[in-house]
Amino acid sequence: MHMLGLSKSCSTENADGTYEEVQTINQILEKIEEEDGEDNIWKFRSVDAHQGPLKHSDPNYKGSSWNVRVLWENREVSYEPLSIIAKSDPVTIAIYPKENNLLELDGWKKFARLANRQKKLLRMANQAKLLSFRTAPTYHFGILIPCNHKHAMELDQLHGNNLWRKSEVTELDSIDEYNTFQDVGKGTTPKGYKKIRYHIVYAVKHDLQRKARLVANGNLTETPFTSVYSSVVSLRGLRLYLFLAELNQLESWSTDIGNAYLEAYTDEKVYVISGDEFGDQAGHSLIVVRALYGLRSSGLRWWERFSVVLNELGFIPSKAENDIWMRSRSNHYEYIAQYVDDLAIISQNPQEIIDKLKNHYNFKLKGTGPIAYHLGANFERDQEGILCMSPSKYIDRMIESYLRLFGTKPKTIYSSPLEKGDHPELDTSSELDIEGIKLYQSMIGAAQWIVSLG
Numbered sequence: 001m002h003m004l005g006l007s008k009s010c011s012t013e014n015a016d017g018t019y020e021e022v023q024t025i026n027q028i029l030e031k032i033e034e035e036d037g038e039d040n041i042w043k044f045r046s047v048d049a050h051q052g053p054l055k056h057s058d059p060n061y062k063g064s065s066w067n068v069r070v071l072w073e074n075r076e077v078s079y080e081p082l083s084i085i086a087k088s089d090p091v092t093i094a095i096y097p098k099e100n101n102l103l104e105l106d107g108w109k110k111f112a113r114l115a116n117r118q119k120k121l122l123r124m125a126n127q128a129k130l131l132s133f134r135t136a137p138t139y140h141f142g143i144l145i146p147c148n149h150k151h152a153m154e155l156d157q158l159h160g161n162n163l164w165r166k167s168e169v170t171e172l173d174s175i176d177e178y179n180t181f182q183d184v185g186k187g188t189t190p191k192g193y194k195k196i197r198y199h200i201v202y203a204v205k206h207d208l209q210r211k212a213r214l215v216a217n218g219n220l221t222e223t224p225f226t227s228v229y230s231s232v233v234s235l236r237g238l239r240l241y242l243f244l245a246e247l248n249q250l251e252s253w254s255t256d257i258g259n260a261y262l263e264a265y266t267d268e269k270v271y272v273i274s275g276d277e278f279g280d281q282a283g284h285s286l287i288v289v290r291a292l293y294g295l296r297s298s299g300l301r302w303w304e305r306f307s308v309v310l311n312e313l314g315f316i317p318s319k320a321e322n323d324i325w326m327r328s329r330s331n332h333y334e335y336i337a338q339y340v341d342d343l344a345i346i347s348q349n350p351q352e353i354i355d356k357l358k359n360h361y362n363f364k365l366k367g368t369g370p371i372a373y374h375l376g377a378n379f380e381r382d383q384e385g386i387l388c389m390s391p392s393k394y395i396d397r398m399i400e401s402y403l404r405l406f407g408t409k410p411k412t413i414y415s416s417p418l419e420k421g422d423h424p425e426l427d428t429s430s431e432l433d434i435e436g437i438k439l440y441q442s443m444i445g446a447a448q449w450i451v452s453l454g
Contacts, residue, residue, distance in 0.1 A: 047068045047093060048069055048071060049069035050066055050096070050100070051067040052067060052082075053066060053107065054066065060079065063081050063083065064083040064084070065082075065107050066081070066082040066108070067081055067082065068080060068085055070085060090111070098111075137434075137435050138442065139401070139405065139438065140204035140401075140442070141206070141400065141401040141404075142400065142401035142403070143401075143404070146202045149168070149200060149275065149277045152164035152165065152168065152200075164202065164210055164212070166210070167210040167211055167212035171213060171214055172214070175214060178290055179289060180290040181272075181286035182286065182289050183281065183286055184286070185284060186283050186284050186285070187283075187285070190271050190287055194269065194270050195271055195272070196218070196271070196272060197216075197217040197272065198272045199214075199217065200212050200215070206373070206397050213293055215292070215293045215294035216272065216293065216294035218294045218295040231303075231323055232339045232340055233321060233324055233338055235453070237321045237324055237337065238339075240320075241344065242371075244335065244346065245335075245346040246387055250346045250347060251346070251347060251349075251370065252344065252345070252379075252387070253345045254342070254343065254367065254373075254374040255357075255367060255368040256341055256343070256366045257306075257357075257363050257365060258341075258363075258365070258366050261298045261302045261341075263302065263305055263306075264290065264302045264305040265291060266288060266291045266292065266297065266301060267301075268295050268296070268297060270288050271285055271286055271288060274286055291305075309357075310325045313327065314327045315327045315336060323338045324336075324337050325338070332348070334347040334348075335347075336353070342374065342375060344374060354368055378390060378392055378394075394446075394450060398450070405439065
């Protein structure tokens with residue numbers, strides 16, 4: 001079947017109107033593909049009014065008996081001739097006469113057949129486009145990532161292990177430990193609370209450990225009037241900060257605060273209905289008490305919580321970057337650089353700070369010790385004892401990922417960005433499918449971070 005390849009100029013039409021529908025699908029697909037193209041001159045958002053019927057003598061006449069008021073992408077508004085705008089996007093323009101009872105009038109009748117089908121077809125095209133991205137496979141370090149709980153269980157069964165389920169249980173145990181939810185029972189609707197959904201985000205860490213994170217669909221809540229922005233230390237700041245450590249002969253340590261957001265409380269009044277991953281608690285109404293990942297304000301709530309802790313320890317934000325905190329000692333400064341829940345600590349005695357965070361504030365710290373791997377970069381000393389930062393371990397992981405995906409290692413020596421004799425402008429190979437696009441995006445994203453680190 002090659003229906004979508006039919007020419008628009010073809011005048012044959014089936015008795016049941018099949019060809020008209022095929023032509024409409026073509027128009028929809030062309031519209032989707034050309035949305036960002038320079039050739040599509042008419043860039044408009046919507047049509048919300050009309051003028052007409054107009055005569056040649058009418059001052060508003062622009063070559064068509066009807067004008068339509070157009071809201072352009074740049075938010076300008078103008079009246080344009082219907083005949084011109086219709087050529088740009090007949091599928092979208094057909095909505096207007098149907099909603100405004102104009103399809104019986106001369107000049108609008110030609111949109112009748114299109115209008116009768118176009119809503120359904122456009123909705124189907126948009127749903128297909130969204131669905132393809134929702135269901136497109138994602139890879140981390142060459143390992144397929146589940147898109148939901150059911151998919152995670154299928155992957156565990158396929159590979160004969162329980163790695164993804166184990167990551168879910170670990171996450172839910174941590175959530176219970178922090179009393180993140182208040183269970184108000186099955187079938188209960190908490191008064192004054194907005195119901196939202198949640199989902200589980202799956203990932204693979206650099207050591208190939210599976211990770212599951214329960215995330216609230218914060219997009220379903222109202223946008224707060226106040227800012228919820230929370231900053232992080234820059235890579236440039238981190239490099240300067242480590243230079244100061246070397247200059248002053250201080251120790252550089254790193255650590256990770258487990259479930260950092262759950263250390264803070266939320267002021268958003270929302271609840272969720274638990275799913276199958278909650279086991280016996282499935283179907284219960286759970287009021288969100290802690291700053292759950294995904295809520296609009298959770299990042300800021302955690303930043304505020306940890307800022308209070310640092311202030312109590314005597315640290316203040318540096319004037320260079322708010323997320324590099326400093327504390328004066330007799331003959332030097334101590335520093336803590338914060339990247340959400342990843343900390344880099346510079347001190348003569350970093351263990352003292354670690355003990356305070358663990359024992360006094362009860363933070364669950366992971367990966368604590370002299371800085372060796374932080375934010376994707378590895379740190380080691382050369383033969384002269386100089387601290388060096390590089391993405392070599394990250395690159396090793398990418399090569400392992402590439403080997404798992406394609407069965408061979410990538411070439412390591414290139415004299416130019418292009419293969420010898422390669423002419424991309426003459427490339428006629430087929431475009432990537434959705435799975436290929438996701439793989440490509442994953443590799444490009446990793447490559448961009450390598451560039452930033454190196």
